[in-house]
């Protein structure tokens with residue numbers, strides 16, 4: 113069986129451009145109110161992929177009027193020195209968002225570093241206070257990739273209430289916060305992972321599939337109920353036909369046979385992740401200055 117009509121290609125680049133334009137307008141309003149949002153990006157070491165991501169983050173920030181500061185530290189930076197930088201940024205009133213690019217070198221305790229970031233400046237949403245807040249369904253700074261996936265799903269499906277979503281993968285960065293966001297949107301949520309029995313059968317029951325396991329082209333048409341909406345979070349660099357290629361966790365060409373709508377890789381979730389980082393930076397600036405954008409006290413309207 114195949115999907116009734118041609119599947120919709122979910123254009124992450126176009127969706128990200130809409131989010132960035134939205135953010136850009138709000139940044140202008142905030143600047144008029146005397147607040148210039150700023151994002152600090154901290155990169156430890158010289159991982160080439162991380163360097164590309166960080167450069168893209170800085171470019172997108174410029175595009176929507178957010179000031180960005182790059183802190184590049186050598187790979188052998190001591191954990192204590194990284195923590196000291198984070199404390200300095202926490203105390204710097206001109207910095208509203210702090211992003212520590214992952215992965216960190218092996219000698220640094222990742223969770224200790226993420227816990228050191230002030231929860232109010234935690235634009236990745238990785239601090240335990242924000243993780244806990246999300247799991248309670250509160251409106252807190254939320255991880256960028258799952259937040260971007262949710263927006264793509266809402267734009268594609270409208271109301272998600274009652275839909276069965278299967279999340280493949282249980283990472284702290286994508287799988288777990290994705291499940292929390294889908295629950296908050298009133299989906300029925302199943303989280304499956306590499307050790308699940310009947311992975312394929314469970315997935316075939318889904319109205320919505322979010323693939324975030326890091327296994328190139330794991331999900332094909334056989335995993336999908338006809339009419340399923342597929343969000344591919346995977347970014348896997350593979351060698352094929354003698355050249356290097358970027359592929360997702362979904363076998364795109366095969367999935368087209370059953371999917372009602374699907375994100376490509378690249379050009380799907382990736383650009384939305386960066387757009388939501390900008391949205392979170394704006395939200396963080398507002399959290400730190402709750403009165404910004406409100407009418408200023410005046411002679412006629414004293415504080």
Ligand SMILES: Nc1nc(=O)c2c([nH]1)NC[C@@H]1CN(c3ccc(C(=O)N[C@@H](CCC(=O)O)C(=O)O)cc3)C=[N+]21
Nearest residue numbers: 165212213214215236256378379380381382383385386
């Ligand atoms: N603290 C932290 N926060 C992160 O959000 C974070 C991180 N560390 N470490 C690495 C991952 C990965 N990540 C991506 C963001 C955008 C694209 C993206 O825009 N990709 C383009 C293509 C990029 C290419 O061509 O290589 C696309 O999918 O169209 C990819 C990957 C954020 N991450």
